[in-house]
Amino acid sequence: MKACWFHLMPYPYLxxxxxxxxxxxWVDVPSTLYDPEKGHWVYNEYLDELEFADxxxxxxxxxxxxxxxxxxxxxxxxxxxxxxxxxxxxAALIVLGNSLALYNPPIRVAxxxxxxxxxxxxxxxxxxxxxxxxxxxxxYGQTPATLREKYQxxxxxxxxxxTRPEPFAFNGKYTQLRYVNLWPRPLQKPHPPIWIPGGGxxxxxxxxxxxxxxxxxxxxxxxxxxxxxxxxFWEAADxxxxxxxxxxxxxxxxxxxxxxxxKAEAEYAAHADYFYNRCLHVFEGFADAPGYRTQATLRRGxxxxxxxxxxxxxxxxxxxxxxxxxxxxGGSPATVRDRLKEVVREMNIxxxxxxxxxxxxxxxxTLQNTxxxxxxxxxxxxxxxxxxxxxxxxxxxxxxxxxxxxIEAKAERA
Amino acid sequence: MVQExxxxxxxxxxxxxxxxxxxxxxxxxxxxxxxxxxxxxFLAELAKRFRxxxxxxxxxxxxxxxxxxDDIIDLVVFYNDFLDTLGLASTHVVxxxxxGMLAAELAALSPHRVRKLVLVSAVGLWLDAxxxxxxxxxxxxxxxxxxxxxxxxxxxxAMMALPEDEQAQLEAxxxxxxxxxxxxxxxxxxxxxxxxxxxHRIKAPTLILWGQADGIVPPVYAQEFQRRIAGSxxxxxxxxxxxxxxxxxxxxxxxxxxxxxx
Numbered sequence: 067m068k069a070c071w072f073h074l075m076p077y078p079y080l081x082x083x084x085x086x087x088x089x090x091x092w093v094d095v096p097s098t099l100y101d102p103e104k105g106h107w108v109y110n111e112y113l114d115e116l117e118f119a120d121x122x123x124x125x126x127x128x129x130x131x132x133x134x135x136x137x138x139x140x141x142x143x144x145x146x147x148x149x150x151x152x153x154x155x156x157a158a159l160i161v162l163g164n165s166l167a168l169y170n171p172p173i174r175v176a177x178x179x180x181x182x183x184x185x186x187x188x189x190x191x192x193x194x195x196x197x198x199x200x201x202x203x204x205x206y207g208q209t210p211a212t213l214r215e216k217y218q219x220x221x222x223x224x225x226x227x228x229t230r231p232e233p234f235a236f237n238g239k240y241t242q243l244r245y246v247n248l249w250p251r252p253l254q255k256p257h258p259p260i261w262i263p264g265g266g267x268x269x270x271x272x273x274x275x276x277x278x279x280x281x282x283x284x285x286x287x288x289x290x291x292x293x294x295x296x297x298x299f300w301e302a303a304d305x306x307x308x309x310x311x312x313x314x315x316x317x318x319x320x321x322x323x324x325x326x327x328x329k330a331e332a333e334y335a336a337h338a339d340y341f342y343n344r345c346l347h348v349f350e351g352f353a354d355a356p357g358y359r360t361q362a363t364l365r366r367g368x369x370x371x372x373x374x375x376x377x378x379x380x381x382x383x384x385x386x387x388x389x390x391x392x393x394x395x396g397g398s399p400a401t402v403r404d405r406l407k408e409v410v411r412e413m414n415i416x417x418x419x420x421x422x423x424x425x426x427x428x429x430x431x432t433l434q435n436t437x438x439x440x441x442x443x444x445x446x447x448x449x450x451x452x453x454x455x456x457x458x459x460x461x462x463x464x465x466x467x468x469x470x471x472x473i474e475a476k477a478e479r480a
Numbered sequence: 481m482v483q484e485x486x487x488x489x490x491x492x493x494x495x496x497x498x499x500x501x502x503x504x505x506x507x508x509x510x511x512x513x514x515x516x517x518x519x520x521x522f523l524a525e526l527a528k529r530f531r532x533x534x535x536x537x538x539x540x541x542x543x544x545x546x547x548x549x550d551d552i553i554d555l556v557v558f559y560n561d562f563l564d565t566l567g568l569a570s571t572h573v574v575x576x577x578x579x580g581m582l583a584a585e586l587a588a589l590s591p592h593r594v595r596k597l598v599l600v601s602a603v604g605l606w607l608d609a610x611x612x613x614x615x616x617x618x619x620x621x622x623x624x625x626x627x628x629x630x631x632x633x634x635x636x637x638a639m640m641a642l643p644e645d646e647q648a649q650l651e652a653x654x655x656x657x658x659x660x661x662x663x664x665x666x667x668x669x670x671x672x673x674x675x676x677x678x679x680h681r682i683k684a685p686t687l688i689l690w691g692q693a694d695g696i697v698p699p700v701y702a703q704e705f706q707r708r709i710a711g712s713x714x715x716x717x718x719x720x721x722x723x724x725x726x727x728x729x730x731x732x733x734x735x736x737x738x739x740x741x742x
Contacts, residue, residue, distance in 0.1 A: 204617065207669040211661045212550070239550075351617035357661025361654055374619075 067410060067450040068459065069443075070126035070160055071119035071436065072318060072419040075112050075146075077136040078426035079104055080344045090349035092135040092200040092372075099136065108139070111429045113146070117153050118433055119422075122440035126158035126191065128419055130263070131165055132198070134205035137345045144178045151186040152469045158460045159186050162263050162282065162419075163193020167213055168206045171241045172220035173248070176227040180252040187466035188253040191459075193282075194221060195263040196270075199370070200348060203355040210357030214269075216240045228257040259458045261316065261417075265371060267363050271302040275314075280458040282316030282417065286346060286371050287379075288392035289409045292317055296413040313416030313456040319409070320421045322396035323438040330396040333431060335385040338394055340425030342380050348372035399442030406443060407450065416451055417458070482519040482527070486542075487535070489565050494545030494558065497536040502527030505595070506568055507740065509534040512577030512601075513615070513663035515541060515655075517639075522725040525733040529741065530572070535562065537582075539662030541655075552666045552673050556585045563593060572740050573684075574598040576725065577697070578663050581675060584705075587686075588678040596740050597684040599705060600732075601697050601722050605679075606672035610698045616660060616668065626695030629721040639726065679708045686712035687739040691720030691727065 077100060081087070088095060116127045129146040132138040140146055143161050150159055159182060164175045183190040196217050202208045208216065219238045226234065226246070233247035252258055261280040264270045274281045281299055285292040296317065300310055308314075320341070322334035353373025369375055380393075388394045395405045410418055422435040482501040489496060499519055507530035509523060516536060526532050538558065539546030549555055559582070563571070572595050575583025580602025587594040603612055613626055624631040624640050631640070643649050666673070686709045690702040702714045715735055717724045725732040 203668070209664055209668040211665050211668075349617075350619050351614075351622075355616060355664070356657045356659075357664050361658060364654060364657065365650075 067312065067415070067447050068125040068417050068456065069439075069447050070128050070158070070316075070417060070419045071116065071124040072128035072130075072160075072162075072421055073112055073116055073423060074130070074137065074345075074421065075108075075139045076341070076345045076425065077105075077139055078108065078340075080136055080340075080426075084344045085347050088347075090352055091137050091345060091347045092132075092198075093204045093349070093352045095134070095136050105139070112423075113149055113153070115423060115429065115432050115436065116146075116150055119436055119440075120150075120154035120157040122437060123444060124157055124436075124440065126160045126417075127154065128160040128162050130162045130193070131195070131201070133168075133201045135200065144182060147182050147190070148185065151182060151189070155466075157189070158191055159189045160191040160261065161193050162191075162261060162284075163195050165195050165197030165202060165206075165217075166220035166224070167202060167208055167216040167240075168197060169220065171243060172223055173227055173241075173243065173246060175220070176224040176248055177250075179224075179258060180228070180248060180250050183252040183254055183258050184250050186462070188258075188462035189460050190252075190254070190258045191261050192258040193261045193263055194224075196267075198265070198372075199355045199358040200352045200372075203358055204352050210355040213358065214360075225257070228252055253463070254461055259460055261458065267359060267368065268298065268302075268366055269360060269363065271299050272306070275303055275306050275308050278457075280314060280316060280417065282318070282419065284318045284419075286342075286376075286393070288388075288394065289317070289319065289413065290392040292392075293413055296415070300414060310414055311416070311454050311457075312410075312414045312451050313454055313458050315413070315415050316417035316419055317410070317413060317415045318419045318421065319406070320394040320396075320424050321402060321406075321435065321439060322394055323399055323402050323435050323443070324396075325398065327397035327401055330389075330398070331385045334394075334396060334427070334435075337425035337427040337431070338385065338388055342383070342388075342393075342425075345425060346372050346380075347377070350374040399438055402439070403443045403446050407446065410447070410450065416454065416456060418447065482524070487562070487565060489545070489558070489561050493548060494538050494543070494562075496538065496543045496545075496562065497541050499523070499534045500532065502530055502532050504530045505740070506531045506533060506571035508563075508568075508571045508573045510573065510575035510579030510582050511537070511540070512579050513660060513667070514577075515659045520725070522729040522733055525729065526574075526736065529737050533566065533568070533571070537579075537662070539665070540659055546662055546665070549665065552581065552585055552675075553589075555582055555666060556589050559586055560590055560593070569593070570595050572596045572598075574600065574736060575602065576600040577603055577722065578666060578671075580604065581666070581671065581673075584675055584679060584682065584709075587684050588675070588681040591681060591683045594682075594684040597682065597686040598689060598736055598739065599686065600689045600724065601691060601694050602688075602701070602705060603667065603671040603697055604673070604675040605701060605704050605708075606670060607700065607704060610700045612671055612698075612701075613696045614669075615696055616664060627722045629691060629693040629719050629727055633727070635726050676708070679705075680710075682709050685739075687735070688712055688714045689724060689732070689735060690714070690716050691722055691724045692716050692718050693720065694722045696722040 129143040324330040353370040581604030628636040
């Protein structure tokens with residue numbers, strides 16, 4: 067199996083009384099709380115951490131897109147991926163992803179992903195999320211009832227742009243282009259692997275399976291809740307007669323490793339609290355705009371992972387609860403390893419995305435967490451699912467350009 | 481007695497729930513984003529003097545065809561087809577909130593169809609200094625405060641109450657979600673969709689009604705509509721919020737009837 071290191075890039079300097087004083091970390095959180103000078107150090111440390119994950123052997127590194135919020139400081143994940151393309155050499159660059167309906171025209175996504183794929187020598191995974199209601203409906207003003215239709219149309223345009231050899235006209239409802247002619251074209255053929263991050267929308271399962279994409283369930287409730295969702299996904303696969311190749315699925319998990327189980331609480335509990343009580347403190351009215359989820363999904367009982375209901379569920383949870391209920395897999399390397407293996411086996415997950423950084427975790431702790439994972443957990447995870455082939459993984463060039471090579475060559479000549 | 485029927489428009493592309501009652505001059509009532517809860521008492525009162533037509537817009541209640549509509553202009557075209565189906569060449573039009581915006585658009589784009597026009601707490605215009613509330617993002621408590629002059633009144637509490645039964649609660653939630661999702665197609669994210677470019681074409685005599693304590697569309701918009709519709713008159717109703725036809729039904733019916741009959 068593959069393990070990927072995911073950075074949410076939260077703003078780590080929200081005040082202690084944030085939850086009492088402000089109604090939401092998203093949409094109308096005052097931007098006066100953001101200090102760009104601190105932000106300079108934050109971005110650079112976060113990028114260092116992603117680069118470190120590449121160096122210690124994680125299979126992939128992940129970035130994503132959010133707007134008008136302190137939960138994740140990446141309005142443009144492609145900028146982050148571009149920076150990482152030059153400073154990392156092995157890991158897959160997993161952009162999870164670009165919220166397709168927000169790009170005007172969405173051919174921009176086809177172009178930038180092609181650029182990243184070419185720059186990185188074919189290391190790109192192209193993630194196509196719908197985007198949260200906070201991001202799409204409130205921060206970017208998209209009409210909830212037509213968001214998914216607009217997303218689908220953008221998806222069709224991008225796929226055609228990547229695969230049709232001649233210039234063509236695209237007459238869509240949301241985008242009209244007389245000339246679609248992609249320069250540059252992606253390196254991977256027919257196109258980079260496509261991953262669809264989902265928060266639990268039942269229509270997404272069928273759509274992903276029909277197109278043979280990878281479904282990655284990004285849950286903040288941990289594996290106990292995730293189990294139910296992944297069960298729905300695999301049942302949908304059975305109904306369609308699609309195999310249960312675990313690489314069809316990805317899952318996000320918070321991880322906290324210390325020398326011993328007891329030490330984990332002391333080292334990580336405060337950062338978990340920051341994550342759940344500040345980063346996920348979203349005003350109820352922004353959590354799920356009417357029309358964002360289909361009536362069928364709501365009828366099935368899916369509700370947003372943020373907002374009043376989600377907060378009530380998490381209210382008063384202690385470190386012990388977080389660990390026991392599976393929100394966080396924490397403890398000694400052996401504890402984490404055993405639990406993770408059990409979880410990915412049970413949910414049939416081929417791509418694990420781990421949050422070794424969450425909340426306001428400082429860089430030393432993050433690097434420790436990452437290093438322990440790479441040393442004690444990663445080798446064991448790599449032994450799983452060897453009987454299955456991963457059709458959803460990038461196929462980079464065997465021989466790739468070395469960043470800085472031209473400058474070194476000049477210096478040598480001198 | 482009120483008659484309830486499904487009306488097929490454009491060979492069934494739309495099937496619209498229509499409530500009709502009364503006799504007299506035709507009166508088309510266009511409801512707001514909350515939809516109708518049935519044959520409302522104020523409609524029953526109006527039906528004593530008019531032939532009242534109260535459709536549920538496509539996407540509301542069991543009315544179908546919303547997937548064929550993308551914006552307010554599409555909805556005006558639909559209502560032209562709907563009136564053709566009913567054989568109504570022209571009618572009085574009373575519209576509330578979203579329905580007020582629709583009524584104003586209909587009167588501007590199809591002036592021959594509208595005899596007299598009543599706009600109640602209408603959306604459709606935008607003043608930077610007085611933003612229309614973002615009712616899509618309000619909690620039920622915030623909504624109650626914005627909608628009502630007196631959120632503790634009997635009528636307010638009855639209308640905001642949730643059913644006791646859990647399944648009925650889910651159904652109520654889903655219906656409200658469906659209605660607001662539909663309204664979003666015409667209003668999201670700011671209910672300013674070009675009426676200001678067309679409103680000057682309204683020729684019908686126009687009455688503008690507003691609740692003094694409207695927390696959704698501030699009463700200053702009554703003046704804004706009046707400024708843009710030649711010869712229109714404004715009545716601001718005391719002790720009313722965004723829903724004067726529920727909070728002061730008698731005064732509302734009186735004002736509307738007198739204006740339409742005069």
